[in-house]
Amino acid sequence: MDSNIVIYILSDSIGETGEQVARAAASQFNSGKYEIRRFPYITDEEQIVEVFEEAKEEQSIVVFTVVIERLKKFILLKSKEYDIPAVDLMTPVLNSIESVVGFQPKRESGLIRRLDEQYFKKVEAVEFAVKYDDGKDTRGIKKADIILVGVSRTSKTPLSMYLAHKNFKVANVPLVPEVPAPDELFEKDTKRVFGLIANPFKLNEIRQERLRSLGLSNNANYASIERIKEELEYSKKIMERLECKVIDVSNKAVEETAGIIIEIMKENFD
Known part of the structure; x- marks a missing residue:
């Protein structure tokens, strides 16, 4: 990681999981020059647009833990539109579990917090x-x-x-x-x-x-x-x-x- 990078964390809950994963990944690069900006409780498209508008001004990526399908699709749409990489942390895991258990996830935000x-x-x-x-x-x-x-x-x-x-x-x-x-x-x-x-x-x-x-x-x-x-x-x-x-x-x-x-x-x- 040769230059500063800003990692935007978007979540429909508190965003703690996304931040931990992003920090763990960023720590694998020697310089360690990165900044984390967390945006919790994302509930509508307007909030997402504001994040991408800010992110386009910097060298950035978006990491998101959003389980609400509508918002997830909108983030991926804006990722292409703004040409900013977006990493979906939840969907691959959800899909793998669904393939084993045979039924769909609840897609409710904040469940892990309630479990905690x-x-x-x-x-x-x-x-x-x-x-x-x-x-x-x-x-x-x-x-x-x-x-x-x-x-x-x-x-x-x-x-x-x-x-x-x-x-x-x-x-x-x-x-x-x-x-x-x-x-x-x-x-x-x-x-x-x-x-x-x-x-x-x-x-x-x-x-x-x-x-x-x-x-x-x-x-x-x-x-x-x-x-x-x-x-x-x-x-x-x-x-x-x-x-x-x-x-x-x-x-x-x-x-x-x-x-x-x-x-x-x-x-x-x-």
Whole structure:
């Protein structure tokens, strides 16, 4: 690249993809004398004409990521008219995918940005679930989409993480007879609170296994049937006060319990 060149990026979205590809290509030329000018959110022909009018005054090329067929054709038309090279980044890839899947693309602008937004929303929900796991910080109760309450080993944490991957912000609160339930629980919309219970003998097995994995004696009070029954009775009283939906997770996979909760949330809030 012996002289300065201006690379115009046209996009019907933000143009980030086009700019990254253009920079990657330009970096392959030793001098590196180039300028990027990005024109996002192209929606009509007039904008395209303005870009070509500017580009004709310089040594330039046009790189575009436009999926709207009408605008794509207009860019290629102006490319010939102004004798300025135009590179269509999207069409070859779209055509190749179409040939494999057998149906046409949506040709909607900005879809990748919406996918990115979904991704970051999921990350935020996962971070929320970690931060407000196991009653670490009761302030999360007010901010959460869903609150899970129950005694130890009723799958609160894995369920919180699963729901987080479905973009729900979840806080979970352990119910222990010796520890008063936080006031924030009783101020929450009851439709957002879910109580988890389980068969005491099932919990006994799970807790004994947990103790073994930690190298502790399985005779600890934590795993005794009497203690578990006491905890469950206490938790059921709290759930009655909360007037929340109660789910028995004894023989349910996390996915199944999550499915029940998501369905209820849709009914209540969609």
